Amino acid sequence: MKKPIRRIIEYTVLILIACIFVFPLIWMIVSSLKPEASIYTDMNGIKALLPSLNPSDWLQSYKELFNRFDIVQYIFNSVIYAVVITGGSIVVNAMAGYAFARFHFRGKKILFALMLALLIVPVETIIITQFTVAHSLGILNTRLAVILPLIANIFFIYLFRNFFKAVPEEVIESVKIDGGNNWTIFWRIVLPMSKPAIATVGTLSFIASWNDYLWPLMVLTDTSKFPLQVAITNINTTEPVFTNQVMSILTISTIPLIIVYILAQKYILQGLGGSGTGIK
Amino acid sequence: MKKLSVLVGVVCAVLFLAACGSGGSSEANHNEIVVWFHTSLETPEGEAMQNTIDRFNEEYEGEYTATAEFVPRSGSGGGYEDKINAALTTDTLPDVLTLDGPNTAAYAESGIIAPVDEYLTNKDDLLPSIIEQGTYDDQMYGVGFSESGVGIFYNKQMFEQAGIDLETLPTVDEPWDWDQFIELNETLHNEFDKPVIDMGFDDKSEWLMYAFTPFLWSQGGDVVSEDGTTAEGVLNDENGVKAFTFIQDMVKNGYSTITPVEKGFHTGEYAMKLGGSWTIAELEEYPDIEYGVMPYPTSPDTGELVSPSGSWQYAMSASSEKQEAAGALIDFMVSTESLSEMSLANSVLPASYSAIDEITDEVSDEMNVLIEQNAASAQARPLLPNYPQVSRIFQDTISDTTYYEENSDIQALLDDKAAQIQSALD
Amino acid sequence: MNIKKKENLAAYIFLAPALILLGLFLVYPSLLAIYYSFTDYYLLTPNDINIVWLENFIAIFKDPVFIQSLKNIALFVVLVIPIQVGAALGLALLINKQRKGNIFFKVAFFSPVVLSLVVISVLWLYLLNPSEGLINNILLNVGIDPQPFLSSPTQAMVTIVFVSAWQGAGYQMLIFLAGLQNIPGEVYEAGKIDGVNKWQKFYYITLPLLKPTSILIMITTLISAFKLIIQPMVMTQGGPMNATMTPVYYIYQSGFSDRMIGYASAMTVIFGIVIGIVTLIQSRVSREDDN
Numbered sequence: 001m002k003k004p005i006r007r008i009i010e011y012t013v014l015i016l017i018a019c020i021f022v023f024p025l026i027w028m029i030v031s032s033l034k035p036e037a038s039i040y041t042d043m044n045g046i047k048a049l050l051p052s053l054n055p056s057d058w059l060q061s062y063k064e065l066f067n068r069f070d071i072v073q074y075i076f077n078s079v080i081y082a083v084v085i086t087g088g089s090i091v092v093n094a095m096a097g098y099a100f101a102r103f104h105f106r107g108k109k110i111l112f113a114l115m116l117a118l119l120i121v122p123v124e125t126i127i128i129t130q131f132t133v134a135h136s137l138g139i140l141n142t143r144l145a146v147i148l149p150l151i152a153n154i155f156f157i158y159l160f161r162n163f164f165k166a167v168p169e170e171v172i173e174s175v176k177i178d179g180g181n182n183w184t185i186f187w188r189i190v191l192p193m194s195k196p197a198i199a200t201v202g203t204l205s206f207i208a209s210w211n212d213y214l215w216p217l218m219v220l221t222d223t224s225k226f227p228l229q230v231a232i233t234n235i236n237t238t239e240p241v242f243t244n245q246v247m248s249i250l251t252i253s254t255i256p257l258i259i260v261y262i263l264a265q266k267y268i269l270q271g272l273g274g275s276g277t278g279i280k
Numbered sequence: 281m282k283k284l285s286v287l288v289g290v291v292c293a294v295l296f297l298a299a300c301g302s303g304g305s306s307e308a309n310h311n312e313i314v315v316w317f318h319t320s321l322e323t324p325e326g327e328a329m330q331n332t333i334d335r336f337n338e339e340y341e342g343e344y345t346a347t348a349e350f351v352p353r354s355g356s357g358g359g360y361e362d363k364i365n366a367a368l369t370t371d372t373l374p375d376v377l378t379l380d381g382p383n384t385a386a387y388a389e390s391g392i393i394a395p396v397d398e399y400l401t402n403k404d405d406l407l408p409s410i411i412e413q414g415t416y417d418d419q420m421y422g423v424g425f426s427e428s429g430v431g432i433f434y435n436k437q438m439f440e441q442a443g444i445d446l447e448t449l450p451t452v453d454e455p456w457d458w459d460q461f462i463e464l465n466e467t468l469h470n471e472f473d474k475p476v477i478d479m480g481f482d483d484k485s486e487w488l489m490y491a492f493t494p495f496l497w498s499q500g501g502d503v504v505s506e507d508g509t510t511a512e513g514v515l516n517d518e519n520g521v522k523a524f525t526f527i528q529d530m531v532k533n534g535y536s537t538i539t540p541v542e543k544g545f546h547t548g549e550y551a552m553k554l555g556g557s558w559t560i561a562e563l564e565e566y567p568d569i570e571y572g573v574m575p576y577p578t579s580p581d582t583g584e585l586v587s588p589s590g591s592w593q594y595a596m597s598a599s600s601e602k603q604e605a606a607g608a609l610i611d612f613m614v615s616t617e618s619l620s621e622m623s624l625a626n627s628v629l630p631a632s633y634s635a636i637d638e639i640t641d642e643v644s645d646e647m648n649v650l651i652e653q654n655a656a657s658a659q660a661r662p663l664l665p666n667y668p669q670v671s672r673i674f675q676d677t678i679s680d681t682t683y684y685e686e687n688s689d690i691q692a693l694l695d696d697k698a699a700q701i702q703s704a705l706d
Numbered sequence: 707m708n709i710k711k712k713e714n715l716a717a718y719i720f721l722a723p724a725l726i727l728l729g730l731f732l733v734y735p736s737l738l739a740i741y742y743s744f745t746d747y748y749l750l751t752p753n754d755i756n757i758v759w760l761e762n763f764i765a766i767f768k769d770p771v772f773i774q775s776l777k778n779i780a781l782f783v784v785l786v787i788p789i790q791v792g793a794a795l796g797l798a799l800l801i802n803k804q805r806k807g808n809i810f811f812k813v814a815f816f817s818p819v820v821l822s823l824v825v826i827s828v829l830w831l832y833l834l835n836p837s838e839g840l841i842n843n844i845l846l847n848v849g850i851d852p853q854p855f856l857s858s859p860t861q862a863m864v865t866i867v868f869v870s871a872w873q874g875a876g877y878q879m880l881i882f883l884a885g886l887q888n889i890p891g892e893v894y895e896a897g898k899i900d901g902v903n904k905w906q907k908f909y910y911i912t913l914p915l916l917k918p919t920s921i922l923i924m925i926t927t928l929i930s931a932f933k934l935i936i937q938p939m940v941m942t943q944g945g946p947m948n949a950t951m952t953p954v955y956y957i958y959q960s961g962f963s964d965r966m967i968g969y970a971s972a973m974t975v976i977f978g979i980v981i982g983i984v985t986l987i988q989s990r991v992s993r994e995d996d997n
Contacts, residue, residue, distance in 0.1 A: 011807075014800065018814035021876070025817045028825045036565045040543045043832060044840070069322050096724035104710075105717035118728070119926070120981040121736050122933045122954045125961060125974050128749075129735035131366040137730070140372075152727035155926055159881070162918045166888055182716045196884040203880065207820055217359050218366050221349050223321060232822070233359065234320045234352035242565065243543075243828075250822050257820035258813060265812050265883075362962060369752040386965070390750035474837075482857075484943035538946075539857045541838050542828070549838075668963045679945055686859070686947070 023049065028254070032247035033058040039243050061244040068245075069231050071252065078210060078228040079256070081146050085209040086202050088151040093201060094194070096152075097160025098186050102172070115154050127214065134219050145219035146227070150209050156201045163197035164190055199264040206260050210253070228253050312345045313375040313605045318360040318592060320352040328625035332618045336609055344605040349374065368392065375600040376609055379422060381413040381590040382486075382671065385663040388416040393595040395419035399607025405632040406614070409589040409658035416663055422593035423614050426622050427629035427658065429650040430491050430556050430588050431573040432477075433563075438551040442471035452575050452652045455585045458526050461577035465535035468551050475537040477552035478544050479530065481682050488675040489661065491554055492527065494586040497659055499523040499579040503674055504701065508664050511701035515677075516694035523579070524681050524690050532684040545569075557650050561627045573649040575657075589658030591631070629654050669704035673697055743972035749965035762972035772973060775951045776980070781863055782870075782952070783931045783984075790871035791927055794878030795920075799908075802886045816876040827940040830869050831856070856942055859949040866937050866950055873937075874930075878923050885919030886912070921992050928988060932981045953977045 026049055031039045034052035042048045051058060065071065099105070100112055130149060139145040167190055175185050191198070213229040220226060232253060236246050315333065319326045333348045353360035361383075367373045379387060387393045397403070397420045403411070407427060414422040439446060444467060450456040456464070468476040480487050493503065501519030504511045514520075530536040545553035546566045553559065563569060576587050594613055596606045612618065619635040622628070624643075629651050630636045636651060643651070664670055677697040680687050687693045743762060747755045766772055797815045801808055818826065833840045834855040842852040855865045889912065897911050913920075935954040938944050944951035944959075953973065961970030 014811050017797075017800075018811050021872070022814040022817055024821055024825055024829045027829055028821070037547065037568070040541075040547045043541075044838065044843075092723045092727065095720040099717045099720035103713055103717035103720070105714045108717070111721075115728075116925075116985075117982060118732055118736065119929050120932075120978050120985065121732060122935075122957065122974065122977070123732075124933075124935060124954060125957050125970060126732075126735040126739055127362070128366055128369060128961075128967070129738045130731055132369050133730055133734060135370040135372075148727060149731040152724040152731075154728070154732075157724060158922060158926075162922055163884075163888065165918070182720075186720075196887045200880055200884045204877070211822075214359060214362065217351065218363050221351070223350055230352055231320075231322075234323070241562075247825070250825055254820055254822070258817070261816055261820065262809065262813060265809070365749050365962070365965070368750065386750060390748070392750060484945050537837065539836050539854075541835055542832065666964070668965070672959070672963070676945070676948075680947055683859070683946060 025254070028247050029251050032061055032244055032251045034244060035060070036242050036244040039247075061242070061248045064242075065235075065245050065248050065252075069235070069249075071228075071231070071249075073224060074226060074228040074231045075252070077225060078253075080143065081212075081216070081227055082206050082209045082256075084147050085150045086206045088147065089153060089156060089205040090198055090202055092151050093153055093156035094160045094191060094198070095186070096157045098164050098190060100157065100161040101164035102190075103182075115157065119154050127218065130215075131218055140219055141221050141225075143225060146212075146216045146225075149215065150205075150212065153205070156205065159201060160194070160197055163194050167193055195267050199267040203261055203264040207257055210257060311343065311602070311605060312347065313600070313602050313609060315346055315348045315376040315609065316360075316364075316374045316378065317348055317350050318353045318378045318380075319350060321348075321350040323626075325622070325626040326350050328622045331621060332613055335618075336612045339612070340608065344608060346376075346605075346609050371599065373597040373599055375602055375606040376594060376596055378425075378592050379595055380592050381422070381424060382661055382663075382667045384414055384422045384593070384595075385416050385667060386665045387595065388419075388421045389665040391598055393421050394598040394600075394603065395421055396423065396596055396607060396610055399596075399611050400614070401611055402615070402632075402634075405616070405634050407631055407633065407655065407658065409654070409660050410591075410593075410631050413590050413660035413663070414593055422595040423610060424591045424593040424631050425614060425619060426591045426626065427589055427631050427654050428557060428591050429629050429654040429658065430494075430554060431575060431650050431653060432577075433545060433553045433555045433559055433571050433573055433646075435545065435548065435551050436570040436572060438468070438472070438548070442468050442551070444468075446572070449572070450574050450577075452585065452649065452656055455575045455583075456577050457580040457583060458577050459580050462529070462533075462535075465530070465533070469533070469535055472551065475534060475540070476550060477530070477536045477554065478540040478550045479536045479554040480540070481531070481536065481538045481679070482540055484675060484679055486671060486675070488678040489671045490588045490590065491556075492678050493661065493674070494576055494588050494659065495527060495579075496520060496523040497586040498576070498582060498584050500582055500584075502662075503670065504662055504664065504705065508662060509705060511670075511705060512698045514698070515674075515701060516691065516698040520694050521690050522581070524677070524694060526579075527678065528681045528684050528687075528690065531682045538682045545571075557628055557647065560644065560646055560650075571646070573646040575649070575653045585653070585657040586659050587653050587657045589654060589660055591628070664705070666704050670701050673700045673704065739971045739974055742968055743975045745968045745971075747967040747971070749961070749967050755968075758968070762969050763976070765969065766973055766976060771948060771951060772953065772956060774948050775953045775956045776977075778863055778948075778950060779932060779934065779952050782867060782934055783928065785864065785867045786871055786931050787924070787927060789867065790875050790931075791878060791920075791923060793871055793875040794923070795882055797875060797879040798882035798886060799912075802883060815879055818873045819876040819880075821873075823936055823940050826869070826873060827937075831941065834865065857946060859947045862942055862946060862949045866934075866941065869941070870931075870934070870937050874927075878927060881923055882916070882919060885916050888919075889915045921989070924992065925985060925989060928985060929981060932977075932984075 030049055030051045034057055038052060134140055134145045172185055175189055213233055216227050217230055232249050235249055317329050321330060330348055333346050336346055351360045351363055410424040413424060414420050436446060465476055499519045499522050501517060501523055502514050505514050531538060541549050544550045575585060578585050594610045596603060600606050616634040616638060619631050620638040623630040623635060623639055630639055640648060680693055744757055744759055745755045746758045801811050836852055836854045836857060854861060856862050893911055897907050933954050934952045938950040938952055938955055942950045944955055957970045957973045960966050
């Protein structure tokens, strides 16, 4: 055990840094709990980070929001997209990462270099051609069109590859001797040892799909399939814009991400214990 | 690892379901038409549109049926326009679509939309600015369903505090010129010793084109020549220099600021704001502010009142095989009843004379100032196929002008920008 | 031979889903973009595309805005990489430890990543407002003159650097964290016995073992820094006086606002080559370090 003074300093520093990072989050939540006018009149004091003093104001903006939009439907859609994309992304990218980490196959080097080269493509600029692909596949206006393009991700493949490379050779060899094939090794041994990587990719992939706006809007025409982001953009750009309602819908859309992150970081820790190499 | 296998199972199941859910798109029927709106059904604008469609379907029951699809846009049209562009590449445009006024020329020039003159039963009722913005090559391609306007919002309490008699303020019939307006700013500036008007210089978007061209036009200048081929010698003529000098002086003298505080007028920070009709709706949330609206100031050389205008419009896609039905729908959607409903629901200015008569008693005095100003002085933005570039260069010009230290030589700045616009036109 | 064939097959089975999806939604669209760069594709006339060969490329080299945007992005990349990656590593090291309330700190550091850019830009615009903003109030109290920040052609990009690093560091922190968790505890145990101090431990044990993660982070941060678009889009719209116009933003504008897909594609190709060269140099340098 260290001296208590040292700990106090450590915590003070951490709290100060945390404040720098967390104040927008607090401001967002608090601003959703007050009338719009107070958001701006409070801006230059500590009141900016306090909700309305009158608790009956708190839920007003949420009520108006739920009256204006079918929020439940949007949330449901967003959850479906995010869960499927996250699951698909973990499986597909982990498999590819495993192939690059563990197999020696023809064309490996070229393929890997090619993938890295593709990282430089600015996706924002090829959305029209992506759309024509979706059209030729005949998946426009289906949920599949929203999901498919977001699953494979070079960065995630790269991330998984690095993690799988760190898995000790002996572990895999011992299973091979026991008669396990590649498939079982991957599912039974490698993947369970890679919880930190899964949690990382899962979190990042969840965030990416949750925040995706332009692509779903382009491929869907049926409003009942729109994700939450479409509602956010909508409420944020339809004059007149009411900042407290904007903050309410942003709060609603941010909370799931925070929860996912809290859950995921728990698994990163578990990954430690599970692999038997915990620092403690 | 059970969890993972379950996960995989769920993923596969959902993918499968999603694939099944892809019902075939609506079958082509000669009497069924599809309309795309640039807004969500959940906005007042969207609701008004859906109501109009419902009434259309009732009135033309057995003859035509219209289905509306709502595509919310982001910012000044992104999202919705991307979707139109994408639909173009796959030839899947709807029969009727909405488009922003400045896009008329590009869409018409590219043969995406078809002229609608022959379907309009009451074209004379439309405001001249609406006809102007929808007409390309002497044919009407787009019909605006509302008008927009900008005025100078002022805070009554702050004006009185500065000793300004509210009775003497300008009206649409008797606007002030720039000199009088500068005097007003000086009085306010002396009283409050900080910027007194938020002109939206921080909003580097279409706003800078839309709200600031009237100053240029009032002086007698223009962005490009009448026929849309020349910018050099037009933007940078002496009228241009005068108008831009006025704009620069607003910042240089400290009357306005390039970094206004958000909602500054609403919270009593600034005494005035160059604001649109939507500002009226915003101010409902700020009951403490008593405000009025006055018209644009005019050039002292001409005294001519000019105000901005323009809006989204209905148009028929050229690829539609059901032009009769599409034309009937557009005509129905710009009837007095439809236009009045749109204006009231969305608190925007009406697009036709009869709609003005219909609603004028139902809207606030402030809104009526804008409606009056609009009918008297609205001018549409230039119709050019490469409008986006021209508009952006003009926006840059306004923005650069406000950096008075770096750009004290207005003539040089305008020469440079006129050359840029010229190369975009060529 | 048989085993080798089997391994080839197995590898491609593992790769198949990813390769198919990447091929459809990344490779094919990118190849099309290369093709379009030699054409006059105007967005509104997709059925009238003519090959113009190098016309677009010649025009680009005369385009002052594109050249300006290249200079801007160079400044951004040079500044943001050390700041953001350094901050990310620092944060990861700070919280890679068992202590009470750690979850709170982890969530706090990560929260700007999940926050909407709308919230972030509204808030920072407020804080950075030259006349009213909190930051200038603080500076004034410390005796520094108020700064114009985003409204100044010279300061705008630097300001965006800091906001971006602040916003994005949590992302790289997460990856560093996962990398740190992968370092076996025994290594540190061994170090303890040898009596190394904290700095030695960091420099001789943590840093080298973090190398693969660091290279990954450096390369991806570099590439995503090159692709900067959202922050200037929401905070400055590329201004003032094009000081924060970035290549991808300009490409986006040319393609989707100006509808000049051919021209935009040609810029994409040129810019892709630029990023490719820089990335190649950077990964060479980090590999040589390795040996």
